[in-house]
Amino acid sequence: xxxxxxxxxxxxxxxxxxxxxxxxxxxxxxxxxxxxxxxxxxxxxxxxxxxxxxxxxxxxxxxxxxxxxxxxxxxxxxxxxxxxxxxxxxxxxxxxxxxxxxxxxxxxxxxxxxxxxxxxxxxxxxxxxxxxxxxxxxxxxxxxxxxxxxxxxxxxxxxxxxxxxxxxxxxxxxxxxxxxxxxxxxxxxxxxxxxxxxxxxxxxxxxxxxxxxxxxxxxxxxxxxxxxxxxxxxxxxxxxxxxxxxxxxxxxxxxxxxxxxxxxxxxxxxxxxxxxxxxxxxxxxxxxxxxxxxxxxxxxxxxxxxxxxxxxxxxxxxxxxx
Amino acid sequence: xxxxxxxxxxxxxxxxxxxxxxxxxxxxxxxxxxxxxxxxxxxxxxxxxxxxxxxxxxxxxxxxxxxxxxxxxxxxxxxxxxxxxxxxxxxxxxxxxxxxxxxxxxxxxxxxxxxxxxxxxxxxxxxxxxxxxxxxxxxxxxxxxxxxxxxxxxxxxxxxxxxxxxxxxxxxxxxxxxxxxxxxxxxxxxxxxxxxxxxxxxxxxxxxxxxxxxxxxxxxxxxxxxxxxxxxxxxxxxxxxxxxxxxxxxxxxxxxxxxxxxxxxxxxxxxxxxxxxxxxxxxxxxxxxxxxxxxxxxxxxxxxxxxxxxxxxxxxxxxxxxxxxxxxxxxxxxxxxxxxxxxx
Numbered sequence: 001x002x003x004x005x006x007x008x009x010x011x012x013x014x015x016x017x018x019x020x021x022x023x024x025x026x027x028x029x030x031x032x033x034x035x036x037x038x039x040x041x042x043x044x045x046x047x048x049x050x051x052x053x054x055x056x057x058x059x060x061x062x063x064x065x066x067x068x069x070x071x072x073x074x075x076x077x078x079x080x081x082x083x084x085x086x087x088x089x090x091x092x093x094x095x096x097x098x099x100x101x102x103x104x105x106x107x108x109x110x111x112x113x114x115x116x117x118x119x120x121x122x123x124x125x126x127x128x129x130x131x132x133x134x135x136x137x138x139x140x141x142x143x144x145x146x147x148x149x150x151x152x153x154x155x156x157x158x159x160x161x162x163x164x165x166x167x168x169x170x171x172x173x174x175x176x177x178x179x180x181x182x183x184x185x186x187x188x189x190x191x192x193x194x195x196x197x198x199x200x201x202x203x204x205x206x207x208x209x210x211x212x213x214x215x216x217x218x219x220x221x222x223x224x225x226x227x228x229x230x231x232x233x234x235x236x237x238x239x240x241x242x243x244x245x246x247x248x249x250x251x252x253x254x255x256x257x258x259x260x261x262x263x264x265x266x267x268x269x270x271x272x273x274x275x276x277x278x279x280x281x282x283x284x285x286x287x288x289x290x291x292x293x294x295x296x297x298x299x300x301x302x303x304x305x306x307x308x309x310x311x312x313x314x315x316x317x318x319x320x321x322x
Numbered sequence: 323x324x325x326x327x328x329x330x331x332x333x334x335x336x337x338x339x340x341x342x343x344x345x346x347x348x349x350x351x352x353x354x355x356x357x358x359x360x361x362x363x364x365x366x367x368x369x370x371x372x373x374x375x376x377x378x379x380x381x382x383x384x385x386x387x388x389x390x391x392x393x394x395x396x397x398x399x400x401x402x403x404x405x406x407x408x409x410x411x412x413x414x415x416x417x418x419x420x421x422x423x424x425x426x427x428x429x430x431x432x433x434x435x436x437x438x439x440x441x442x443x444x445x446x447x448x449x450x451x452x453x454x455x456x457x458x459x460x461x462x463x464x465x466x467x468x469x470x471x472x473x474x475x476x477x478x479x480x481x482x483x484x485x486x487x488x489x490x491x492x493x494x495x496x497x498x499x500x501x502x503x504x505x506x507x508x509x510x511x512x513x514x515x516x517x518x519x520x521x522x523x524x525x526x527x528x529x530x531x532x533x534x535x536x537x538x539x540x541x542x543x544x545x546x547x548x549x550x551x552x553x554x555x556x557x558x559x560x561x562x563x564x565x566x567x568x569x570x571x572x573x574x575x576x577x578x579x580x581x582x583x584x585x586x587x588x589x590x591x592x593x594x595x596x597x598x599x600x601x602x603x604x605x606x607x608x609x610x611x612x613x614x615x616x617x618x619x620x621x622x623x624x625x626x627x628x629x630x631x632x633x634x635x636x637x638x639x640x641x642x643x644x645x646x647x648x649x650x651x652x653x654x655x656x657x658x659x660x661x662x663x664x665x666x
Contacts, residue, residue, distance in 0.1 A: 033510035056480035
């Protein structure tokens, strides 16, 4: 099977999706410039300005336009280059996209996808945030955050095929991550987690970029005789906790790793479900690894104290085993 | 600094001082891009090409009196308002002594309470509403002779917050001068793909305020238009939308490659109209300044930036123990329970 990057996997999926005349892409700098992270490079030349739409800096306008087009049967893929600026479109996403199907009594769907990125690297307070929890909190929105090239391609296809609005979360530090991806079209179903590493001492529940860091921490611990099992949630809503709970029942130790602030964050929901459904199997308090609760600092030394490292994950797993 | 409504007859001293700041700003900009290529400043953003607009604006602003709500492009403006190359290098290198934020904010997010420069976020156009709020408070507080200046690129005029700011300022006739530094590109997107009309200034009509197009590469033209707008604001004549047509001579930031969206010939044509060279010629021709004096100013600027770089390089990074500083304020007498910091 060919080994390609996350960027290439997304490009493959988008090329396949563009074969459907209902699909179009709209966002800032996505046409002539080929997008900030190079995902749509060459698309304008291949598919034309009608279907590859450069948009002005108007996030609410981009998302609102996608909603309107989706209502009449198009399959818009809107891009907001950084999730930080999706805040300007939150009314469109939460008061509109998430609720139209319900408010219309099921008469009209909003089959749109919003592609956006989490990520950081000395981009400071308003360029380095994660709002996964804010999207996933809202009934009516589906939230997908894959970790591998294979899942990126398969889940993007499933997201566009889905009748509901899907927030598709990429990561600026993952575009060059490589993995096996079949050439042919395929879908990975939304709402299914995956077991990415087997082990017997502790269960790590995570998603997106933290899957890769957790795998690295697992390798470190393996040399100490500790074998951890890792579950990649892949989708936050609908949230599939079945594999995580099954694993937790075997290990009795849980560690949740999410790249966001701890208070009221995704790790709180995940840990709550482990407690709720695995209470009788609990051998130790569940530990969590998250960002420090400060606006992301620019200064490199402070930033490295704020973000999650392999060491911090390994230490949290050791704590869970005490 | 001169009369508010008279012609922009800059004195020789004013003209030389304005030129010095323009040259200094370019020297800082050159250095920032070097540092970025060397990996010593992670993120930099340019003001090159905007110097006449920004220093011209400053000629109508009373630093520390009028409020300024700038955007990320305004390095020459904050220099003209009294920040130093050293301040800017500390900011770009994220040092503890960075006067904007102690190393918290990325470069281009300027602030100084003493100079009444108000910090903004990275969301384009969202700071204009704060300028409106400042003006609102000044009016309530009876500070009649204080005006508020806010600036942005033409790309920002597509944002909802831009429209809301001008709407409120127009209805309430607030003392705000909105300055569009219209440089023809919003990252990769040319003016016609961002703005449905040829001039941003035309939009002013929809908000009940005058709009004016100015040659943003002509320092004196900008100063004249700004003084008129500021005089109107201070005289309770309401807001103004000023569009300074200019061109940025470098990519938007060190994260984009402008060769992918504009022709080298176009950039070269604008380099030939560089506002600094242009004003230098005015100094020689109309003010009788010797070319050797201009060369001396350039040499001094480079030396000052060299020293500022050494200072910033040697300055300590923020101490890890300060990581949670300034997240929440403290209330005198109250003893809140501390946040859980297990993973500190």
